[in-house]
Amino acid sequence: MSYLISLNPATGEPVGEVPTTPLEAIPAMVCAARDAQVEWSHLSVEERGHCLLQAARALEDEAPELGELLSQEMGKPLRKGIGEVRFCAASIAPRVKQALAALQPRLSADEDTASTVYYDPLGVCAVISPWNYPMSMPQWMLLPALLCGNTVLFKPSEETPLTGQAYAELLNRFLPRNVLQVVQGAEQQGRSLVEADINMVAFTGSREAGRDIMARSAPGLKRLMLELGGKDPLLVLDDADLDAAAEFACASSFENSGQACVSTERVYVDRQVATCFEQRVVRLADGYSLGPWHDARARLGPMIHERQRQHVLDQIAAALAAGARRLYGDDDHPPRYIKPTILADCTPDMAIMRDETFGPVMCIQAFDGIDEALRLANDTDYGLGAVVFGEDEEQAWQVARHLGAGMIGVNKSCFGTVECPWVGARQSGYGYHGSVEGFHQFCQLRVISKSKDS
Ligand code: NAD
Numbered sequence: 014m015s016y017l018i019s020l021n022p023a024t025g026e027p028v029g030e031v032p033t034t035p036l037e038a039i040p041a042m043v044c045a046a047r048d049a050q051v052e053w054s055h056l057s058v059e060e061r062g063h064c065l066l067q068a069a070r071a072l073e074d075e076a077p078e079l080g081e082l083l084s085q086e087m088g089k090p091l092r093k094g095i096g097e098v099r100f101c102a103a104s105i106a107p108r109v110k111q112a113l114a115a116l117q118p119r120l121s122a123d124e125d126t127a128s129t130v131y132y133d134p135l136g137v138c139a140v141i142s143p144w145n146y147p148m149s150m151p152q153w154m155l156l157p158a159l160l161c162g163n164t165v166l167f168k169p170s171e172e173t174p175l176t177g178q179a180y181a182e183l184l185n186r187f188l189p190r191n192v193l194q195v196v197q198g199a200e201q202q203g204r205s206l207v208e209a210d211i212n213m214v215a216f217t218g219s220r221e222a223g224r225d226i227m228a229r230s231a232p233g234l235k236r237l238m239l240e241l242g243g244k245d246p247l248l249v250l251d252d253a254d255l256d257a258a259a260e261f262a263c264a265s266s267f268e269n270s271g272q273a274c275v276s277t278e279r280v281y282v283d284r285q286v287a288t289c290f291e292q293r294v295v296r297l298a299d300g301y302s303l304g305p306w307h308d309a310r311a312r313l314g315p316m317i318h319e320r321q322r323q324h325v326l327d328q329i330a331a332a333l334a335a336g337a338r339r340l341y342g343d344d345d346h347p348p349r350y351i352k353p354t355i356l357a358d359c360t361p362d363m364a365i366m367r368d369e370t371f372g373p374v375m376c377i378q379a380f381d382g383i384d385e386a387l388r389l390a391n392d393t394d395y396g397l398g399a400v401v402f403g404e405d406e407e408q409a410w411q412v413a414r415h416l417g418a419g420m421i422g423v424n425k426s427c428f429g430t431v432e433c434p435w436v437g438a439r440q441s442g443y444g445y446h447g448s449v450e451g452f453h454q455f456c457q458l459r460v461i462s463k464s465k466d467s
Pocket of ligand 1 (some may be wrong): 226
C-alpha cells in the first residue's frame with residue numbers, strides 16, 4: 014500500500030499520512046456511490062439537510078482541533094485555521110435553508126398546458142478541491158452536491174489530505190454509508206475519477222487542470238462545474254479614500270500569503286494619486302509579519318511548497334529585470350517563505366501582470382483616465398473577481414459594470430451576500446455554486462406537463 018505524506022510547509026516535517034487510493038479501487042467506489050444514491054435521493058431535502066446540520070454542530074465543537082490540523086498542514090496561522098473551520102460550521106445552516114427553497118418543484122401554466130419543473134439529483138458527483146482553503150473549498154461544492162441528492166467521491170488536494178480526511182470523517186458520522194467517500198491521491202487519482210462512470214465533476218483549482226478535466230469529461234458529456242484561477246484587478250480611482258484602498262490592497266494581496274483565488278493580483282491606480290497610495294501601502298506592509306502556524310504574532314505563513322515559492326520568486330525577478338520598481342521587500346526571503354513585496358511601474362507585458370502569481374506580491378501600474386483603467390483591467394483571459402475604490406459611488410458602480418469579472422466589489426471585497434453565486438467569468442469559471450441558482454447546477458431539471466383540460 015502506498016501512502017500520501019502530508020508535510021508541514023513551515024518545516025518540511027511530516028504532519029501525518031493517509032493511504033493513497035489505488036486507481037483500480039475507484040470503479041468499485043463509484044458502484045457503491047451509485048447504490049447509496051438511490052436511498053439518499055429518496056430522502057427529502059429536509060432529511061438530507063438534517064444530517065448536515067448535525068455535522069455543523071460537531072464542526073463548531075471540534076473547531077480548535079480541526080483548525081490546528083488545518084494550520085499545520087496548510088501553513089496558515091492558527092486563528093485563521095480555526096476561523097476557517099468555524100466559517101464552515103456557520104455556513105451550513107444558511108445553505109440548507111437555500112436548498113429548501115431552490116429544490117422545490119416549480120409549477121407553471123399557460124392557456125393549454127400545466128407544467129412542473131423538478132430538480133432531481135444527477136447521480137454520482139466527483140468533488141476535487143485545492144489546498145489553499147482545505148475545508149471551505151470542498152464544502153462549497155460538497156454541500157450543494159449532497160443536498161441535491163447526489164452521492165460524492167471527494168478528492169482533497171494531495172497537499173492537504175489530512176484535513177480533507179478529517180472533514181469527510183466528521184460528515185460521515187451523520188451521513189448514510191457511502192454517500193460520501195474519499196479518494197486520496199494526486200493528479201492521477203483526479204483523472205481516474207473524472208474518467209470513471211460518474212455524472213458530474215465539481216472542481217476548484219487551476220485553469221490548466223480545469224482544461225484537462227473538461228477534455229476528459231467530453232466523451233461522457235459529463236456535467237461540469239469548474240471554479241478556476243484568477244488575476245484579479247483593483248482599480249483605485251482619483252477620488253478614492255486612499256487609506257481604505259491601501260488597507261484593502263494590502264490585505265487582499267498578502268492574506269493567506271497571496272494564495273487565494275480572489276487575492277488582488279494587479280493594482281491600477283490613477284496617476285494623480287499614485288504616490289500617495291504607494292506611501293500608504295508601504296507603511297501598511299510593515300504589519301505583515303511572517304511565521305509558522307503556531308506563532309501568534311504571525312500574519313502570514315509559509316508558501317505551500319517550494320515549486321510555488323520559486324514560481325513567485327521567478328515572476329518577481331523577471332518583473333524587476335523588465336523595469337519594475339521595488340517599493341517594499343528585498344531578495345532576502347527566509348527559506349519556505351516569501352516576504353510581502355510591492356512592485357510599482359509594472360507593465361502589461363510582464364508575466365507578473367498576466368499569469369496567476371498566487372503569492373504575497375502587490376503589483377502596481379498607474380493609469381491616466383478611466384478608459385485606460387478599464388482597458389488594462391479587462392486585458393486578461395481570467396475573470397474571477399475585481400474591486401473598484403472611488404468616493405463617487407455612482408461612478409465607481411458604473412466602472413464596475415464595465416469590468417469583465419464575475420464578482421465585483423465597490424469599496425469592498427468582491428464577496429457578495431449569501432444569496433449570491435460564487436461565479437467566475439471567462440476562463441476563471443464554468444458553472445458556479447452558491448445561491449438558489451447555484452444549486453440547480455448540481456441537478457437534473459426534469460419537466461412534466463399535462464394538458465390543462467385533462
Ligand atoms: P490544482 O489544479 O493543481 O489542483 C487542484 C486539485 O485538482 C487537486 O486535488 C489536484 O490533485 C487535482 N488535479 C490536478 N490536476 C488534475 C487533473 N488533470 N484532473 C483531475 N484532477 C486534477 O490547483 P491547486 O494548486 O491545488 O490550487 C490552486 C489553484 O486553485 C489556483 O489556480 C487558484 O486560483 C485556484 N482556486 C480557485 C478558486 C475559485 O473559487 N475559483 C478557489 C480556490 C483556488
